[in-house]
Amino acid sequence: MIRQIVKGLGHLVYPRLCMGCNKSLLEEEDILCLNCNVYNIPRTAYHHIAENETAMRFAGRVPVQKGTSFAYFTNEGLLQHLLHELKYNDREDIGLYLGKQLGYDLKQTDWAASIDAIVPVPLNSEKEKLRGYNQSQRIAEGVSSVLGLPVLADVIERVRNTESQTQKSREERIENMKDAFAIKSPKEIEGKHLLLLDDVLTTGATIEACALALLTVPGVTISVTTIGVAS
Template identity: 40%
Template structure:
């Protein structure tokens, strides 16, 4: 019930911190300074790959960097931010988290560079309801912070998929790999580039894997992945 009331408050009064729900000035929205300073950040200095994320794809994908920004805990600030980003029509949370991540990356290792930041495409039905792809907002923030480009017109959804919950891992991979494609109009944008593929969270990893395999089949220079959250 409290969550439900908070959700309503956030939609009506967007100048609430999406994390602690305190009223904040417009310059502090969507995350207040106190909440920003206590985010459960997973980036290490000097920079090293998130080992648990890396292990998910070991032997499956040749990945340069595996980055997870925040630790996910049930009832914690990361969960509250993700919830507001996805369900309370607060796309700016994704942009801010992308900018905060890029600052952490630069601080940890100044020479990390990406040419193009690509979000996992959102299912068209969800895009219609939500109005935006939360992974694209995260991509925009990262690209802005790292002086690179982002695009949601390179990786695309090609056909709808049935529910995946009752299927095994292999079937899930096959099932999702059918629904993603690289837009023929924008395929040349990948040529010789350092690509960063991003999503809000990785659960089974099958969606990330399907998109990554598509990208690796193109003449890119390197592929890295980043997620807003990681649940260990």
């Protein structure tokens, strides 16, 4: 009872506001109110569609078992705002929140049960040092809390800091990411079905390079998921 009173007083001094509409959140809500969660995050429903846009971006390039993204990523959209806060304003809680939302979607599929572990795409070492964390790892931890899967954040590393991908074509991005990753603990993932996770899928060059490195380990199979997918 005392704990609830203290928590209630804390909310009076520092009210919890929805990051979508700025209205006060209910006790059971987190980050977004129910209305913004349902209506202002454009979900893809790709987890119900086998040949979806995310999966098809790797077709003929990387043998991906399954591919899905939680929502469409659009300029000036709410998802872009959330990911910006996660990456640049120390809002690690947003990563956990988005990961849980993705986890709830994945839990509805029949293939998620075959996944052995989640592997977040490693961040550029300089960026991670500056930020203090890898946003994809925080998202993976949110998914993990729903699916009960281990997060293997140390089995793969960036061995080469790459140039910014922003102004590059797909071919240039693929070349830029070539040999950027290396496996640190191959024995830990031998024979496992890994869910490779990143925050946003654009051309897929980074995920592709990461997947190709993981697939050098005997018996590894890869599925891919992201929070956002850019059209």
